[in-house]
Amino acid sequence: MALVALFSRAKSGYTGSNIDRFLYAFAVYIVPTLIALATIATLIWGTQQFDSKGGVTLPLQVVRDAAGTLDPATALQRMSGAVTTNRFNTQLSEKPVWFEFTVPNMSAEQSTYAELPSRHAQTLSCWVASTLQPLGTADRLNTTNEFSPVKAGFALHLGHLVQPLSILCRGTFSGPAQIAAFGWSGPELRRAALDFQESSGLIAGGLLTLAVFVFVTAMINREWTYVIFAVWLVGNLRLCANAMGWDMQWLGRVIPPDYMQSLRQLTFAAYYLLTAALFASLFRRELKVIGYRWLLKIIQYVGLVLLGAAIVLPYSKFIPTLWVITGFGIAVLIFLLxxxxxxxRSRTVLWYVGSLAIVLFATFSEVMGAAFGIKLLVGGVNTVMAALSSSMMAAFAIAEQMRAEREHRRQAQTELRNTYDVTPIGLFTLDAAGHFVRANPALRSMLALQKAEYKVRHWNDYFESGAWGALQALASKGSEGELEMGGAESRGSGERRFLLKATRSNGWIEGSLQDVTERSKAIERLRFLAEHDPLTGSLNRRGVEKAIAAQSEDASSWALAYVDLDRFKLVNDLFGHRAGDEVLKQVATRTRALFANGFPFGRIGGDEFVCVMSRMSIDEAVDCCQRLISALSDTPYQVGNRAFQVKASVGLVECSHGVRVQDALSHADRACREAKKSSSVHMVTYRKGATAFEERAEELKLVETLGRNRLPPGLFLVMQPIMSLAAPTESLNFEVLLRMRAPDGATLPAGKVIVAAEESGNIAAIDKWVLATLLEWVEKHQASLQSTRFICVNLSGGSLNDEQFMEDAFALFARYRHVVPYLCLEITESVALHDLGNTQRFIARVHEMGGKIALDDFGAGYTSFKYLKDLSADALKIDGEFIRTMCAHPADIAIVEAIVALARNLGMRSVAEWVEDIDTLRALKEIGVDYVQGYLIAKPQESGAILSAASAASFVKDPDVLEFIDRIAGSDKSLAFSFDLVDKAGLH
Known part of the structure; x- marks a missing residue:
């Protein structure tokens, strides 16, 4: 019995399995195959339900009514000369058209009908040609008498004809209308109408069903490309409806005729844009391979033009535009396909290409038919088949793409599983309690974790205290965050650092873990070096600025000390940088020892240090800095077997809440520079409200103004006369000086403007403006400058070292070449010798263009006279410090005499600045100085005063000076004459 039962169960299971397999094969293979075979057989051998033999084409005689004034009798008279045709093209004209045709008896037993099939017909009126008896009227809203709507046009009921009947009709049409007439018997016309409705219903139902399917699939899978495809299918449906003539309705509802033209135009334009968008979206990956993406961009932009045309152009003007743009777009898409x-050569691409190709071909056929009368597709059935076959191929493409994506996901899962096992980064999955669910080999090796310990070991067992809570917080943020945590001391990994990323998934926590111990140590080192000086271990400039910024937010009182070592450069120059570095280390050590309470202290330059003295009044800070000076200056610095005595100067400023970092440093730096200038006082203190604060604030404001603008407002030029001591009344030479007018109307000192411009980096632009303004002024007033031999202009060192400025300056000289000989460019001695080769080239180019060169502030520098032989300057301007005190100090007279003799021997002219009294003027005359300049002669003048003066002596007001000038003019006429001959040739 047991064997029987076992056999019975086995037999029953075997039978059930066969039945299941049969049912599966029946549903999946047999039934679809039978349906497909039956469909093919029906299409080949079956008879159409509404088979019609077709209407008889009726020849037409057509007359255009351009003025719209013909009546039936007049139109009938003109028909006698009209050409007979089977089809008449209105060529987009919307003027009335009269046409006549003869209808034979189509059936002995049934009524005869005349079909006027044009879908572009707007109004029709017909008469019996022999009697002009009205037969009725028709438009897209109503029909009367014998007219009735049929298919895309109208039918005229003529009853039982005994003999052929001639019909006269008047019609108005819009768009690319084709006028034709067909004769039908009643039953044949009804079958043709039913066939038309069946075709339209088939294509509408098929495309709408496919569009809904694609749309639902797209929404479920969030594939927005398929949304475009679904909308494109609806557009495909509307284009087919337009081609077949039933686009006057939608879902069985009639569209008002007044909106049809605009709706068709917008439909065409939207379909064009949808086709381009769908093409770009479907083949976005492939287009990167095949190239020519710019072509697709062009047809998309052209589509926007078509959309604009659809909105603004009338239908008759829009259609030609549509033909041109559509033809271009189709050509580009066919090329890309x-x-x-x-x-x-992808199957998905081939299906999509086939679908789009059929639609493009059908659309191209309609364009060719409408524009040129060439029909590539004949009849409505072919249009239906084109639409349905393209939609079917699109469905195959969607199915193939889904299959490819499913295969891609399967491969990706396999690759992910393999990657999970071989990746060097630790990967893990934890349950909600914090125990391990999965871990890849890299993580097990990193944590010395065994698979058997998954359910036993907790996350906290391997990491620092609070690690599990930190992990949960990180996982709650999603996959964007990361966290660094330390190892567990109990497992001997307390020194190790791990980088963690995690996220929540299906109630678990998944993440990755990397050992970043070495990287963490390197980052800590870099962070230290980012704000600390590697030589002294104190803060660097960035660290100091950060400390100042933090302190400025504190409301308590504080001060800033700026420390500079006096003549520290000698240590480096005499004993090398190693000795200098050792001194700097000892300076930092002594300072830190004095500031044991932890003031932020740092090195911001070669031998410059800054201390942020927080929570300290200015008086306490003064005492503290006095001790600092003593600590740094009193005890020698022992380096090997040598000892160095280095003094320190300190600038101390009292700072307030909210002070800017750069302002605080600037004030302290200025105070320190004042302390260094003094030989007895080694510390200068700025308290709140000090004048120096206000002056520096004005300077910084001016620097910001010059830095914000390429060329600041308010600049203008003044001119200070330079008088010849040989012929004071014969020449009018002058120096151009820069001035700047502040917003309140006050004139800023030139020195402040120049310093601020150099500090802001804008000096080259200002020098260029001075040159351009002066040259333009000289060119404009050249006729009034007959007595002028030279005009001095200062150039800054920053400009002379700016290659762009040099190019711009010589471009200006080339533009104003005829007035360049007036220019005498002043450059300081130190700037000239900074780059002797560059200066020589500059002087040579200026001389080539006819200009002159003067060395300004000569004698103020530290340079040797031997360099003068390498500088072919035209004049030396003696530093004003020697001139101002020469009558009080015989040494200054000796120096001036030496400079004047040197200039004369080198073939240069000498110019004395800062001449402010008559005694100095007489002394300069006796020494033999060529020219003098200063307030004794004239203060800087406006340009108008210069133009109205006869000579530099015209500005002199002092009676003693006037008497002195008269004496020179009376006693030295011969000398003045000879000098003037030389001076007219220039300064040489």
Whole structure:
């Protein structure tokens, strides 16, 4: 019995399995195959339900009514000369058209009908040609008498004809209308109408069903490309409806005729844009391979033009525009489709290409038919088949893409599983309690974790205290965050650092872990070096600025000390940088020892240090800095077997809440520079409200103004006369000086403007403006400058070292070449010798263009006279410090005499600045100085005063000076004459 029962169960299971397999094969293979075979057989051998033999084409005689004034009798008279045709093209004209045709008896037993099939017909009126008896009227809203709507046009009921009947009709049409007439018997016309409705219903139902399916699939899978495809299918449906003539309705509802033209235009334009968008979206990956993406961009932009035309153009003007743009777009898409097929050879691409190709071909056929009367597709059935076959191929493409994506996901899962096992980064999965669920080999090796310990070991067992809570917080943020945590001391990994990323998934926590111990140590080192000086271990400039910024937010009182070592450069120059570095280390050590309470202290320059003295009044800070000076200056610095005595100067400023970092440093730096200038006082203190604060604030404000603008407002030029001591009344030479007018109307000192411009980096632009303004002024007033031999202009060192400025300056000289000989460019001695080769080239180019060169502030520098032989300057301007005190100090007279003799022997003219009294003027005359300049002669003048003066002596007001000038003019006429001859040739 047991064996029987076992056999019975086995037999029953075997039978059930066979039944299941049969049912599966029946549903999946047999039934679809039978349906497909039956469908093919029906299409080949079956008879159409509404088979019609077709209407008889009726020849037409057509007359255009351009003025719209013909009546039936007049139109009938003009028909006698009209040409007979089977089809008449209105060529987009919307003027009335009269046409006549003869209808034979189509059936002995049934009524005869005349079909006027044009879907572009707007109004029709017909008469019996022999009697002009009205037969009725028709438009898209109503029909009367014998007219009735049929298919895309109208039918005229003529009853039982005994003999052929001639019909006269008047019609108005819009768009690319084709006028034709067909004769039908009643039953044949009804079958043709039913066939038309069946075709339209088939294509509408098929495309709408497919569009809904694609749309639902797209929404479920969030594939927005398929949304475009679904909308494109609806557009495909509307284009087919337009081609077949039933686009006057939608879902069985009639569209008002008044909106049809605008709706068709917008439909065409939207379909064009949808086709381009769908193409770009479907083949976005493949287009990167085949290239020519710019072509697709062009047809998209052209589509926007078509959309604009659809909105603003009338239908008759829009249709030609549509033909041109559509023809171009179709040509581009066909070209891209050909390259897609040739280069990608993907099955998905082939299905999509086939679908789009059929639609493009059908659309191209309609364009060719409408524009040129060439029909590539004949009849409505072909249009239906084109639409349905393209939609079917699109469905195959969607199915193939889904299959490819499913295969891609399967491969990706396999690759992910393999990657999970071999990746060097630790990967893990934890349950909600914090125990391990999965871990890859890298993580097990990193934590010395065994698979058997998954359910036993907790996350906290391997990491620092609070690690599990930190992990949960990180996982709650999603995959964007990361966290660094330390190892567990109990497992001997307390020194190790791990980088963690985690996220929550299906109630678990998944993440990755990397050992970043070495990287963490390197980062800590870099962070230290980012704000600390590697030589002294104190803060660097960035660290000091950060400390100042933090302190400025504190409301308590504090001060800033700026420390500079006096003549520290000698240590480096005499004993090398190693000795200097050792001194700097000892300076930092002594300072830190004095500031044991932890003031932020740092090195911001070669031998410059800054201390942020927080929570300290200015008086306490003064005492503290006095001790600092003593600590740094009193005890020698022992380096090997040598000892160095280095003094320190300190600038101390009292700072307030909210002070800017750069302002605080600038004030302290200025105080320190004042302390260094003094030989007895080694510390200068700025308290709140000090004048120096206000002056520096004005300077910084001016620097910011010059830095914000390429060329600041308020600049203008003044001119200070330079008088010849040989012929004071014969020449009018002057120096151009820069001034700047502040917003309140006050004139800023030139020195402040120049210093601020150099500090802001804007000096080159200002020098260029001075040159351009002066040259333009000289060119404009050249006729009034007959007595002028030279005009001095200062150039800053920053400009002379700016290659762009040099190019711009010589471009200006080239533009104003005829007035360049007036220019005498002043450069300081130190700037000239900074780059002797560059200066020599500059002087040579200026001389080539006819200009002159003067060395300014000569004698103020530290340079040797031997360099003068290498500088072919035209004049030396003696530093004003020697001139101002020469009558009080015989040494200054000796120096001036030496400079004047040197200039004369080198063939240069001498110019004395800062001449402010008559005694100095007489002394300069006796020494033999050529020219003098200063307030004794004239203060800087406006340009108008210069133009109205006869000579530099015209500005002199002092009676003693006037008497002195008269004496020179009376006693030295011969000398003045000879000098003037030389002076007219220039300064040489």
């Amino acid at each position: 050909a390259r897609l097929v040739w280069l990608t």
